[in-house]
Amino acid sequence: MYRSETKVRVHYALTDQMGVVYHGRYAEFMEIGRVESLRQLGFTYKDMEEEGIIMPVTEMQIRFLRPARYDDVVTIVTTLREVPHNHKITFYTEIFNEQGQLLITGHASLYFMDRKTMTRMNIPKAIEEKLIPYFKEEK
Amino acid sequence: MYRSETKVRVHYALTDQMGVVYHGRYAEFMEIGRVESLRQLGFTYKDMEEEGIIMPVTEMQIRFLRPARYDDVVTIVTTLREVPHNHKITFYTEIFNEQGQLLITGHASLYFMDRKTMTRMNIPKAIEEKLIPYFKEEK
Amino acid sequence: MYRSETKVRVHYALTDQMGVVYHGRYAEFMEIGRVESLRQLGFTYKDMEEEGIIMPVTEMQIRFLRPARYDDVVTIVTTLREVPHNHKITFYTEIFNEQGQLLITGHASLYFMDRKTMTRMNIPKAIEEKLIPYFKEEK
């Protein structure tokens, strides 16, 4: 399993008139979690895009358990449960508030795609190889 | 089945640098679809909130098939597959572009909640009664 | 003077926990007003971008007088006070609620730019010519 954490403070623009973070904004927290997850592994999504690889989201699911509130510093925990071996990668996300309460669980699947041809491609070898050690330990 | 349609034009702010609508923004289209769905039935979510009923989203799932693009007028089709009889209501959404292509399918479940006590409550009778005729026909 | 109007309904995502539309979202209403203003003149910003002309915003100013609220249908009034003759165009915006109350006044200046070279260019002749008649009458 590969697991990473990152923290984000909730700014005012993310709230809605229910007095909590608008449910649609959690997709952004999940995105931030995925990108920081790659960065901690040594890759940036920015470089990937510049090298011609894009990663569109193909499926997303979120369960909302408790609301995040204005000015909360939330912890985004992002997990890969398996090494992707083809064009698809699934990130699992849990978000916690400062009291350690679980706010949401969710996942998003993305495809690795060639930006020019807009066709699916396999996970870049460099990423796959970086991930493998995290999964060996557990076997 | 209760089914409603509404149209929205994609403005620039909804796009991202992939040149398509940012995946997280579809939650807003789904919300617009749900609210117009209630309005076509004779209710406004605004009035409900003012009367002390809030409807937080408790679960959401989206499959992204094709991207919506800037300036597209998308058609949001919102469906109830059953009459809710307790505190939970599930709306199904399909979004189509002007060529009739299916862009996303998804659903969101919401709870009816008492705003003051923040406890679950049953679907208001008035809404339930308005919905029943749409489901009788099919039996 | 060239003047156009368009209407937008405020959806939930635009509100913040003050119970009103988040001030930063008015930039989106102003954008919608500008784009519809061009459309009513016979041009779409989408086509312009595809033909290689982009129009980045270079300056924006907004005065907030009254808040827009959830589910309001606001009227966006967009005005050109003069025909642009070089690379710069300034749109003035007023937004009204359903009671006819003025909510904000603002303006945004944009440059016409060549997308490839990223250099300023003059307003396309076709747009300038369409605009001229609106200003002749007033002299």
Next chain:
Amino acid sequence: MYRSETKVRVHYALTDQMGVVYHGRYAEFMEIGRVESLRQLGFTYKDMEEEGIIMPVTEMQIRFLRPARYDDVVTIVTTLREVPHNHKITFYTEIFNEQGQLLITGHASLYFMDRKTMTRMNIPKAIEEKLIPYFKEEK
């Protein structure tokens, strides 16, 4: 003069199809700058709201010089040029990229308001007193 700095990383959701941060999103950066500015002074806007003081934005102006781009870590510099003595406070903002280039300059004026009565109130004494020393030095 009271000056504070904070840093924010640009996530994907903030970009638009021009490949840069959507101009309307800078209002959020400016908000983050103001809030961190208060925090560094020992106050949180969250506490203020809970104590019944809200600070709606009444005017905002931004000049866009260079675009912020995806994954940039931008530095938001927020400045008060004078101690407010009544209900109005004006924050000046400059945002820089990692190369030290100035991206935008802007300002926003806000009112101190009593949340219950929705009337203007003077700046809380505690904030005014904390600010005064920063301005004495310069005289």
